[in-house]
Amino acid sequence: MAQVAISKVAKAFGTVKVLHEVSVDIADGQFVVLVGPSGCGKSTLLRMVAGLETVSGGTIAIGDRVVNHLPPAKRDIAMVFQNYALYPHKTVEQNMAFALKLRKTDPAEVAERVKRAADILDLNPYLKRYPRQLSGGQRQRVAMGRAIVRNPQVFLFDEPLSNLDAKLRVQMRTEIKELHQRLKTTTIYVTHDQIEAMTMADKIVVMRDGRIEQVGAPLELFDRPANLFVAGFIGSPS
Ligand code: ADP
Ligand code: MG
Numbered sequence: 622m623a624q625v626a627i628s629k630v631a632k633a634f635g636t637v638k639v640l641h642e643v644s645v646d647i648a649d650g651q652f653v654v655l656v657g658p659s660g661c662g663k664s665t666l667l668r669m670v671a672g673l674e675t676v677s678g679g680t681i682a683i684g685d686r687v688v689n690h691l692p693p694a695k696r697d698i699a700m701v702f703q704n705y706a707l708y709p710h711k712t713v714e715q716n717m718a719f720a721l722k723l724r725k726t727d728p729a730e731v732a733e734r735v736k737r738a739a740d741i742l743d744l745n746p747y748l749k750r751y752p753r754q755l756s757g758g759q760r761q762r763v764a765m766g767r768a769i770v771r772n773p774q775v776f777l778f779d780e781p782l783s784n785l786d787a788k789l790r791v792q793m794r795t796e797i798k799e800l801h802q803r804l805k806t807t808t809i810y811v812t813h814d815q816i817e818a819m820t821m822a823d824k825i826v827v828m829r830d831g832r833i834e835q836v837g838a839p840l841e842l843f844d845r846p847a848n849l850f851v852a853g854f855i856g857s858p859s
Contacts, residue, residue, distance in 0.1 A: 623649060623683050623684035623697070623774040623775060623807055624646070624647060624648055624649045624682075624683075624684065624807065625645075625646075625647040625670065625681070625682070625683050625775060625807060625809065626646055626647075626680075626681070626682040627643060627644055627645040627646070627647075627666070627670070627679070627681055628644050628679050628680045628681075628682070629642040629643070629644055629678065629679035629680075630642070630643050630644070630666065630669060630676060630678065630679035630680070630681060631643070631676075631677045631678035631679055632662070632665050632666075632669065632674065632676070632677045632678075632831075633677045638831060639662050639665055639831050640662045640665060640666060640677075640831045640832075641831050641832050642678070642679060643662075643666060643679075643828075643831070643832065643833055644679075644833070645826050645833070645836065647807060647809060647824075648807075649807055650805045650806070650807055651807060651808070651823045651824060652798075652801050652808045652810065652821060652822060652823045652824075653808065653809050653810070653822060653823065653824045653825075653826060654809075654810045654811075654812060654817070654818040654821055654822035654824070654825050654826070655667065655809065655810070655811045655812075655826045655828060656811075656812055656813065656814075656815060656817075656818040656825055656826070656827055656828070656854075657813065657827055657828035657829055657834075657854070658813060658829065658854070659813055661828045661829050661830055661831065662828060662830075662831045663779075663811040663812075663813070663828060664779055664780075664811060666828075667700075667777050667779055667809060667811050668779075669681060670683075670696075670698065670775075670777060670809060671693055671696065671698055671700050671777055672688065672691060672692055672693035672695075672696050672698075673693060676689050683696060683697065683698070683774060683775060684697075684774060694724075696775075697773055697774040697775065698773050698774065698775045698776070698777055699767075699768035699769075699771045699773035699775075699776055699777070700768070700776075700777040700778075700779065701764050701765055701767075701768050701776070701777070701778045701779070701781045702764075702779050702780075702781065703779060703780040703781060703782075703783050703784055704784070707752040707760060707763055707764065707767075708752075709751065709752055709753065710751070711751075712748065712749050712750060712751055713739075713744060713747045713748050713749070713750055713751075713752075713755070713763050713766075714735055714739075714748040714749065716752070716763055716766075716767060717735045717738055717739070717763065717766045717767050717770050718731050718732075718735050718770070719767075720767060720770065720771060721734065721735075721770055721771065731770075734769075734770040734772070735766075735770055737769075737770075738766040738769040738770045739766065741769065741800065741803065741804075742762045742763075742765060742766050742769070742796075742800075743762070744759070744762055744763065744766060747759060747763075757784070757785050757786070757789060758785065758789050758792065758793060761781065761782070761785065761793055762796070764781070765781075765797070765800065769800075769804070773806065774806070774807065775806065775807045775808070775809065776801075776806050776807070776808045776809070777808075777809050777810075777811075778797070778808065778809070778810040778811060779811045780811055780812055780813070781793075781797075781810075782794065782812075782814075782817070783812075783813075783814075790817075794817060794820060794821060797810075797821065798820075798821055810822070815854060815855055818839070818855075819839045819843070819855070820839075822838075822839055823838065824836065824837065824838060825837060825838070825839055825842055827842065827850075827851050827854060827855070829850055834847060834848065834850055834851050835847040835848075835851045842855050843855055843856075
């Protein structure tokens with residue numbers, strides 16, 4: 622596990638600045654939620670931590686390494702997306718094993734890690750099934766399984782639940798939190814859903830238009846919002 626330090630990180634696409642010197646410190650084992658309206662820069666920031674976007678200014682450190690110039694595969698992170706495209710022609714087991722095989726992990730080690738992930742996520746009955754034979758929640762669990770088998774220092778989630786129906790969303794929220802309590806992996810979780818942020822986060826980062834409006838524990842933001850934007854955003858139903 623590792624701490625993540627985002628220091629004065631800026632991003633421009635061409636001449637358009639989408640992030641303005643954003644700083645966030647994430648402690649080892651912490652579950653931090655980036656929340657804010659669509660277009661405020663959450664995914665861009667997360668993708669920079671993942672190494673999927675270049676950094677226009679500032680530094681990102683994971684553990685004690687500045688990772689600005691490291692490719693994604695060397696960052697020791699695992700990301701779960703909203704469109705967690707599973708490989709349709711691979712079974713659940715093969716979907717989870719694939720990233721490890723690509724990395725030439727020893728087969729015994731692959732089997733061991735897949736088994737552990739399947740145990741944690743209750744996927745054992747489904748290992749030989751194909752994605753089309755699974756429910757939405759089960760598919761989401763497989764996507765998390767693919768992240769878990771890599772034993773990453775940091776989990777990155779980008780709106781992982783937004784394609785699920787409301788009931789399943791609530792259930793998966795609980796499952797992701799339980800997973801975090803069990804593994805204690807440092808997590809950055811992006812959502813535009815304030816209920817998700819309030820119920821899941823150790824610490825919430827509220828963003829607007831490429832800037833941070835406030836950082837705090839859920840109750841802190843609720844009790845003492847820094848401004849009307851935060852008050853309105855945190856207080857409004859999703
Ligand atoms: P969020 O995830 O909070 O909805 P994004 O990080 O996706 O926001 O986007 C932030 C801003 O950056 C938006 O205005 C978006 O249009 C812009 N943007 C994102 N990716 C690109 C890109 N590859 N090229 C140009 N503009 C982009
Ligand atoms: Mg986004």
